[in-house]
Amino acid sequence: MRSAAGTILIKICEFALTALLVSFFTFIAFSVIPGDPARVMLGTDASEEQVENLRAELGVDRPLSVRYLDWLGGALKGDLGDSLSFRTPVNELIKSRLPVTLGMSLMALIIVLIVAFPMAAVCASRPGSLTDRIVSAFGHVLFAVPAFALSMLLILLFTKAFGIYTAGRYTAPSDDAGKYIASLLLPSVCIALPKIAMTFKFLRASMIEFSASDFARTAKSHGLTDLKILLTHIIPNSAVSSVTVISLVLSDIMGGSLIVEQVFNLPGLGRLLLSAISRRDFPLLSGIVFYLALITVILYFLSDVINAAIDPRIRDGRSL
């Protein structure tokens, strides 16, 4: 049994290490890839002299290693510096984009869960039945259809056929929470669909396994109906066993949201990331990567916490 404070301390160390490593990778990457932020900002029309001036103004005439150490020093104090191309503090830039990426991921996760659990429960309650076969076959196909094509078809359907959705009409949550959710709904569905297939497959297998478990048999011997057993025993237990899988799905979802926001033209982290790379905006990219590391570590930490919250065995520090 480990104390909570100790666990948190370890997680913080882990995060610090991860962030340090990732920012170091970023530094290495930037020192080998060609490209000059000042030239990218000015384009082909500017003369060498203008580019030199801008380089001096931006401070990118200093060696990258110096700039990296500078950035690292600032990051230690919580200051991620200013973006070269946007000329605004990186922290602010990222904070304005986070609601899109995180909101979309969260909504996608919720969609995955509220669809996959009932689907799996229906199939697992009568494995081999016609319903099971049809739903499972549907799952197989969803598994194989690229999310990419799916997104395009959904956009086509909703904008063209129904006219009820407008890509890119994003509203910040602070402006109107309802519109914020509405603007992220369809992209979230696109991210969620392929993940539903994966989660469903796992949950179904796990529910079938738990249906044959000793405690399910005990519950039967207690006179509980199959439905009751499903609800009170099998679903909670498969939820526990699927936390790991769901956390994997969630990191997939994060990756997916970075792609889907391109297609839907949403101002999220993924687009910021791409523009940081294509403009060779070192402070901005380092900042984004820093946040991604933070999110990843928090994600895994949360999945541990949730696991512990529902599973007393884990609370007692006993591995499964």
Next chain:
Amino acid sequence: MRYKGNILEVKGLTLTVSNNGEPGAVILNGLSFAVRTGEIMGLIGNSGSGKTMTALAVSGLLSDFAKIESGQIIFEGEDLTAKTAKERRKLLGEKIGVIFQDPSSALDPLQTVGSNLAEILRVRNLDKEAGRRQVLDMLRIVGFEDPEQIASRYPHRLSGGQRQRVLIAGAALMKPSLLIADEPTSSLDTVTSMSIMQLLHEMCQEMGISILFISHNLNAVRNFCDRVMVMKDGTVIDSDTSWDIMGQPRSAFTADLLAKSRLDPDKLGLTAGKAADDAPCVLSVKDLSAGYSNGALLRKSSRTVIRDITFDIKEGDCLGLIGSSGCGKTTLIKTLLGLIRPSSGSIEKNGRIAAVFQDPATSLNPAHTVRWHLNEALKASGRNAGGDKDSLFIRTLNETGLAEEHLHRFPAQLSGGQRQKVAIAMCLIGEPSAIIADEPFSALDAASQASVIKLLSDINRERKTTMLIVSHNLRVIRAMCSRVIVMNDGVIVESGDTASVLSAPATETTRMLLDARMYGV
């Protein structure tokens, strides 16, 4: 009011199980028996004889693939086969209670004990507060001194015996008229199983619950059951009061089963292995302490499980190690095998030490064939096979009682006993100077148990391979070991000649283990 007459009558029950649409295999073949009100009926047989299927058929927990072809199950005068699944489910927990073999996973790990039991009442819409009291009362009846505390615990915090008590409490909560107990003690240690059987006995006496008690160990039910029937191939081949069956078994099969259950050294041809006086020491342990360390990078805490263990084993000796669950037996073995680093003390080994573990389900690697396992053991030993490997493998398999045909099988295609024999064959391939066997028979039925014990005993005698046998079964120890050490709470409390230790126990621990034998476990 208890039902008068036969509480349960099974008449001509024939049951088949189909597999993937293929025609069903006959599991129960015209089975007929009756349980009288208020009696404990023992049902005995080897694995695969249809005992468990009988329990499932009576309780109505058969899977979709099992089909009752003919016959009747009359409970309290009503034919259960004519009832709908829903009606039958309702009987469960109310009129018929069931407990199963392995209590380790029979309770939902995510719910407290109280919640696990209260569902029986919840599903019948009974008053919450009254229900709570009822649960606590029942927990007290099954022997918990502080029921409130037990009710608030999660199952993983309970020992095996405690869990089985909780399950019995669940089965008995609604005061059913029939309790079906399917090998409720076979995964528990001696002392604990004794107490569980005592508890069942009391429930029968005081609450008037009839019990159908299923076991593979004929000897175990002798003192416990009013009547016993023996099953083989889906039918009852022998049935009488316990004393009669024990005294004069009517069929040769029953007699054989009895002999195997008793581990009668003469009938099985067992002799306790004994080292020559001048034999060299194979394993010498001095002041050994060990435990588990847990914790993070920063703080290390450790828990010492065994302390100051000192003993020697000489070549050809067979040493027994007894003690109830949690006494540190397993930790000691793991330390001896080098899986746990000792915190202090020394272990001197003279030659290779091999091991056989308890659970046949995980003793072999499911991804590989028997031949692979033997080959792996051969490679690990560094032995030169001397030409044809396969003939060596087949010879070794034959020695353990397996045949050439088993060589290319996967573990999933073998029975539990066969798997343990493969594990033993793996040990033999390496020609070890000693084999440590950690309760290698406890998960097997009586017949398999007897054959594995005989095998180990033969190896000990013929190959002069030193043995360290860990068991809670005193019959085994008595039959195989010339010396014994008794552990309790991480230390050796008693050691010496088997006969003298067991006939004149010097400590309470040994006495309790001996008492358990009264019940034949």
Next chain:
Amino acid sequence: MRRRPNPKIYLVTGIILLSVIAVSFIVGLFWTPYGINATDPAAKLTAPSLQHLFGTDNLGRDVFSRCLAASRYTILVSFAGVAFALVLGTAAGLFAGYFGGILDRIIMVLSNSIMCFPGILLALMAVAVFGPSLYNVIWALGLVFAPTYARVYRSGTIELSSRDYILQAKIMKVRPGRIMFIHIFPNLMSQILPAVITGLANMTLSESGMSYLGLGVQPPAASYGKMLADAQSYITAAPWLIIFPTLMLVFYILGLYFISEWVRTTYGGGRA
């Protein structure tokens, strides 16, 4: 005991689906109805017809011919990438799970770091250092995919490490490398197969996403993922540009998926 579809059905379906891809791969090597990269200003974005079975794209190229040719890149990129990821992820996961402790933490921090690191930047870096080759992009993608496999293998290894047969192997003093790869590895097949199939699907799409920064399969060559990415602008005008590559991709992934299901149910944890 439960009714399970006959594994043979998986095998047969898988083979049928994959044979479509195999045939197009083989035929595409020797013959295509039109030049793979032959542009035709007179036949831009024409709908499927007898002349052009799958229609033509925005440069008047025959989509059927390109579908035949695209299978080779799709197969190359997805298999090579996943194989690289698998080798790396398996090794890392087995080591982390088997040895635990500090090594485990180091590997996990490293794998988390790689997970947070933008794959496209890694590919850009690989190309900058080792030259503009498709293989450099493939291994970079493989590196990005590896942590997923590492995680699956790690948790599986931790679980199996306490099994008696692994203890037995340790007692027999089998070398750790052998325990990991011969004793533990095959038992994790059933866990890793679905992840591999998802990986193959994701890999084909990740590769096409790389074209944003000019990485991956270079034009005029095409993979299915790239064809889809290029078709994005013509979804309303020319849905066939989306439908046929999608179909091919679905055949490919679904075929592999069914084969993996067959392997899993026949050789994996199906028998327990």
Next chain:
Amino acid sequence: MNAISKRLLSAVLSSVICLSVFACGKEDGSTDAQGIYGGEAVVGITQEPMVFDPFTVEAAGDKEILFNVYEGLMKFDHEGHLNPCLATDYTISDDATQYTFTLREGVLFHDGSELDAGDVIYSLTRASELNPELSAISSVTDNGDNTVTVTLDAPNSEFLSYFTSAIIPEGSGETIGDTRIGTGPFVFESYEPGIGIVLTRNENYWNPELPYLDKVTFKVCADMDAGLIELNGGSIDIFPYLTADKAAQLDPSQFNIQTLGSNMIQGLFLNNAVAPFDDVRVRQAVNYAINRTDIIDLIMNGQGLELTTAMSPVMGDAYDTALDGTYSQDIDRALELLADAGYADGFDMTITVPSNYLIHVNTAVAIADQLSQVGINVSIEQVDWATWLDRVYTGRDYQSTIIALTSDYAPFDVINRYHSAADNNFINYSNPDVDRLIEQIPLTPGEDERIGMYRELLGYMTEDAASCYIQDPYSMCAVASRLEGYELYPMYVQDMSTVHLVSAD
């Protein structure tokens, strides 16, 4: 008034291709003063705005927005005319070293202060320090009678267009990137990174008739596809820089498509310093081997102007129409030239293309297909924009590339990059005659002489086949049919002042 500039620009008029593909109510863009006031419009942009300081701004995407915020003494209109703006009149000394402007009176900055000579002197001086193009200004003096005289350090008869440089309040130069105070028809309201820019109507604009709209938003879209989706969804009203096939997908009842030659020079640029393109015969062979009409049909749906040499015909008289068709496709000729140069069996070449420009990537695909006919085996290498700038444009480490060159709307700006010593001569072109002409043109006062020199220069370049010039792509813009008065400029400008609603919403 400088006659040459005027003539040049009016010549543009005739050759400017200004057609409305889907004509709506009004025949052309002549802004009638009866337009409806009020309302708002959203313009889609695909580049993140970066720099708002008018003196350091370089990116075309920024300039076209700031056109609405800052104004100079002179201002272009959509026909390419250079008109007085913050000045009401101007005179040029005979030796072309002194330009004198009469300032417009009563012009208010967005902060309410009034424009005076001090602001002009301050702004032009600052511009001459920061913007190399204006560094030729040696002094600016206040003549006291509401006129200002600018003196150049050398005669330059091509300088007038540089007076479009912004005039800002005196002393505000350090902070102008944040305050963004100018005199333009719109006030810079806000900028949110990744989202866009909001402009609002300048109530005190010196031309009381303009602007019409209350609010204009420039909204950032990830790329053209995303922009199209938004356009269809109605969240964008105006979307410039469409490609032809995208434009064809739009519903003509909802959008008007405007097209115009864009003064862009798209070409397959050949590195003259690298084998085999150091051989003029190989360069000519490549020019003969490709079919420009097919490429334009394929890539642009025909919406582009074929080019033979380094200048677009939209430049007017400086361009010599006699050059048209010099390099019409002639496979036999190409093969012959290749054989002469010792490449009878063809050769392998690599085209390095910036991956973010789909049009160039597609052009590369088409060219690769065409060059295979003469045995040239092309492999295409995509690189990202920053890499392209670094390796190809600055580093000149490439064999061939496809790009579209942009320039100011002045012929000299088009050709001065071909001086062998020019730092932006990324194709390593070198011809002493061309160098000489580039040096002489700005010193030559006579307009006819200058035109002759431009034509001579283009002649050399065509003969040298400096590169393989392909097209001047039409710029296309979709405008929602609820709006009118939008005009395409032959340069990077989004003029919102004339845009108005068709009917009150």
